[in-house]
Amino acid sequence: MLKPDDKFGRRIICSLIGTGGMGRASLGEDSKIERPVALKVLLPHVAAGFEETRRFIRQAKAASARSVGPLF
Numbered sequence: 001m002l003k004p005d006d007k008f009g010r011r012i013i014c015s016l017i018g019t020g021g022m023g024r025a026s027l028g029e030d031s032k033i034e035r036p037v038a039l040k041v042l043l044p045h046v047a048a049g050f051e052e053t054r055r056f057i058r059q060a061k062a063a064s065a066r067s068v069g070p071l072f
Contacts, residue, residue, distance in 0.1 A: 002026055002041060011037060022046050022056060038063075 001024055006013045010031045017025040023042040030037045040060075046052045 002039065008039060011039060013039070022052070 002008060002013045004013055004015055008028065011028040012031065014027045014029055014036075017027050017038065019025070023040050023046060025038055025040045028037050028039050029035070040056075042052075042056060046056070
């Protein structure tokens, strides 16, 4: 799993936000757009399931549609 200071593409992991039944969420920084981002890494059994993947995509779309203020 990702930990602080790990790089994930152009994103740098800052801290763990939380864990749950689907995976682990981290706060990161996108170096290209210089903005905070949330990263969620799915557990292998979740990523392998069709319905679970569809649920994750729905949640991601809903979360990205919301307007959020600055995180730091």
